[in-house]
Amino acid sequence: MQVLVLNSGSSSLKFQLFSMPEETIICAGAIERIGFTDAIFKFSSNQINIETETKILTHKAALKLVSKNLLDKKEGVLKSADDINIVGHRVVHGGMYFNDTVEITADVKEKIKSLSSLAPLHNPANLEGIMVAETIFPSAKQVAVFDTAFLQSIPEKAYKFAIPNEFLTEHHIRVYGFHGTSHKYVSEQANAFLxxxxxxxxxxxxxxxxxxxxxxxxxxxxxxxxxxxxxxxxxxxxxxxxxxxxxxxxxxxxxxxxxxxxxxxxxxxxxxxxxxxxxxxxxxxxxxxxxxxxxxxxxxxxxxxxxxxxxxxxxxxxxxxxxxxxxxxxxxxxxxxxxxxxxxxxxxxxxxxxxxxxxxxxxxxxxxxxxxxxxxxxxxxxxxxxxxxxxxxxx
Known part of the structure; x- marks a missing residue:
């Protein structure tokens, strides 16, 4: 099973292509400084190692550059877009809707969009990545993994704001927290090390x-x-x-x-x-x-x-x-x-x-x-x- 993971930050796009479940990295890379004329594009696999400076003003342009290199006839790692079985997307804000990983549907996309005002630098880029990936890899299952999920164990005394109760119960205004996927991964690695x-x-x-x-x-x-x-x-x-x-x-x-x-x-x-x-x-x-x-x-x-x-x-x-x-x-x-x-x-x-x-x-x-x-x-x-x-x- 080949899984392409797209991790959109506020000014970056990291990606890795895995052979699962053996967790073998087929290729990896990143685009840094999205939104600038001197963005940095990195792409590495067994066949090639690229690092170049280029103009990349949007996350959409960044993802198109990634897919172009994945499918390149000479130096790419995919013969066809259909080689990808799953595209996993990092999505920053899941609000009260998502406590776990989900397959992306029209309803999921609508909810991610509705939360964009809460994560204006991230959710729009995450959603754009999903929509572009759906067109480039139409046969793959699209999956959303939410930054907020690992942080759902935070107790009420820590996540509740000291404002009238109805703002939590009716409007879901509370601490959600972010970067949860990273915090989960490194904490587990640290515990194993310790x-x-x-x-x-x-x-x-x-x-x-x-x-x-x-x-x-x-x-x-x-x-x-x-x-x-x-x-x-x-x-x-x-x-x-x-x-x-x-x-x-x-x-x-x-x-x-x-x-x-x-x-x-x-x-x-x-x-x-x-x-x-x-x-x-x-x-x-x-x-x-x-x-x-x-x-x-x-x-x-x-x-x-x-x-x-x-x-x-x-x-x-x-x-x-x-x-x-x-x-x-x-x-x-x-x-x-x-x-x-x-x-x-x-x-x-x-x-x-x-x-x-x-x-x-x-x-x-x-x-x-x-x-x-x-x-x-x-x-x-x-x-x-x-x-x-x-x-x-x-x-």
């Missing part, structure tokens, strides 16, 4: 979108994002946590429309708003060259993460490990260092030599004396999506 399924860990997913989850005995109990992916940590273009009164001030005093506020907080804030750059690699480079805005933004980013570590260590009533994952979490030794500095009180001590080493494997980067393990766990949302998609039909 040899302890009854662990207390904090998973820190840092990419263009950023989130943290408190996980106790394999179950999520709290999460930094909320009703939408806008809340919590400072992100590439999203503000993260902000006093709601700022929104009233923007509208009532500064004359912003609600649409302008939505655009401001989702697309013009975060690291982009602080520095003029949304890519952390650019920000780290400029900071090293003395750019004060970039240096401060990095400090703010790490400071916000530290606050959540302290909060989650409290509700977990202890801590066995913190886990860094995703593009920034796996690759930025600087961010990991800034986060772990001055956390001795919690028993977190970083080994800087280990932190500076690069590896594609799970590894511990703490000192021998550190009471809390500091792990770098490469995420593989695509494999997790493939496994869940196949399991849907096995059952």
């Amino acid at each position: 040899g302890n399924t009854e662990s207390k860990i904090i998973t820190i997913h840092l990419g263009n979108g950023c989130s943290m989850t408190a996980i106790k005995n394999g179950k999520s109990i709290d999460h930094s994002m909320g009703f939408s992916p806008l809340d919590g940590l400072i992100m590439g273009t999203r503000s993260g946590e902000i006093d709601p009164s700022v929104l009233f001030h923007l509208k009532d005093t500064l004359g912003y429309s609600m649409k302008q506020i939505n655009t401001l907080l989702n697309k013009e804030s975060g690291m982009l708003g602080l520095t003029g750059y949304s890519d952390l690699r650019d920000i780290e480079l400029k900071a090293s060259e003395g750019n004060d805005d970039c240096k401060l933004a990095l400090e703010m980013n790490a400071y916000r993460i530290k606050k959540y570590i302290g909060s989650y260590a409290t509700i977990l009533n202890g801590l066995d490990a913190i886990v860094f994952t995703a593009g920034i979490g796996e690759n930025s030794s600087l961010i990991r260092k800034l986060v772990c500095d001055d956390l001795d009180f919690l028993g977190i001590q970083l080994d800087e030599a280990k932190n500076d080493l690069r590896s594609q494997s799970i590894r511990a980067i703490n000192t021998k004396d550190s009471k809390v393990k500091v792990l770098v766990v490469p995420t593989n949302e695509e494999l997790e999506i493939a496994k869940q998609a196949v399991q849907l039909f096995v059952n």
